[in-house]
Amino acid sequence: MTTPLPERYIAATVKYLSPELQAEVRPELHASIADAVEAQVAQGEDYETAERNVLTELGDPAVLAASYSDRTLQLIGPRYYLSWWCLLKRLLLIVPAAVLGVVAFAQLLAGGDLGDIIGGSIGAAVTAGLHVCFWVTLVFAILERSDADTGITWDVDQLPEPRQQDPGRLDLIASLVFLGLMILVVLWDQIPGFIRIGDQSIPILSPALWPWAMLGLLGIIGLEIGFAILLYVKRQWNATLAIINTVLSVLFFSWVISLLVRGELFSEMFLELAVDNAVSGDSFYTIAVIFGLSVGIICVWDIIDGWVKTYRVGASDAAEQQPAATQ
């Protein structure tokens, strides 16, 4: 004999609920359904039809269970939708393009033919895009489900000066996603490897950097993460933050340059691969210089950016005080 419909309905509903809630909801729902069926039967409906009517009216058990447990029925609600969409657009503009560039360059060094280079780099860019979509959405879906309301309650004082760069939650998440990706890239390079020839994977960064230099790099990234959070908590740039930012950038720059100059940054296999593909000693030197310069430019830009933002905050504060003084 099959289980009666109401039993099946109740089982389908409570299976979504926590054990305590199950114990509460099960007997109550049981009584409510029985009452409703009884009332319909008393009005002359036959028993089976009455059961069906009552359960149909109650609707999808999953929806009923969700409203019992106050569960969110959307992935990302209106509270976070705009932030999610804004951040996703920003990252989708940057990350896949950056990955495309890096992978194309790596493949070029690895001496793939044109088809491989185009195919490989486009594939990697698409994968990176999917990763961005997934991780950003995951972060916001978790935010949506946590009660972490702190920091997004809005008040008038938060209205930014029109030109002032307000380091907000978006910047924080952007920094965290970027730094997280960086850690992933470093680890990915060491373990599965970006460049694969046959079964052999060739790390770009030298495995000899383990453990100390590599831990140093991860440590610097960790400090950057800490800094991003500190910046978010402080809400505004100030001289201390600009100094910390400068120190971190200089640290990162020193890490790259000292290893680059000593020739310890890239793995031998990676360099051999480049030599195999007719990169002469001279062009090695040129590439190293260009690489070092690029890192330098990025670090200097980051340092200046911090100070410019600090200056702007100071300027807008002064602008706020001036009219008050003349009154």
Next chain:
Amino acid sequence: MVEAFEPHIQELRRGTVVLACLQLLRTPGYGYGLLEDLQRAGFVTEANTLYPLLRRLEKQGHLTSHWDTGESRPRKFYQTSKRGLGLAEAMHSEWLALSKSVDALGDDPLTNEEK
């Protein structure tokens, strides 16, 4: 009623179910019985909104409950708590104030049109 009005009308009704429950449950009542009482009193409510609502109100301390095993089947009876009575009072006076404000906006929209 024009179909396009329905969502707005429902929105208007939504909060009143809470008030109606709190008022009706001054005398203890159980799920299905309350559903019928609400319908009789003119508050159209779906079972699948009412039951979770009762649980929520209980959790918030506006209702108290006990199991009555005396009758043919055991039923969970709810009753408006002291706190719930306070809420009902607040909602009721809000409703009266709103109703006054709505009236003050103008007479029947139809007669307004004719002017």
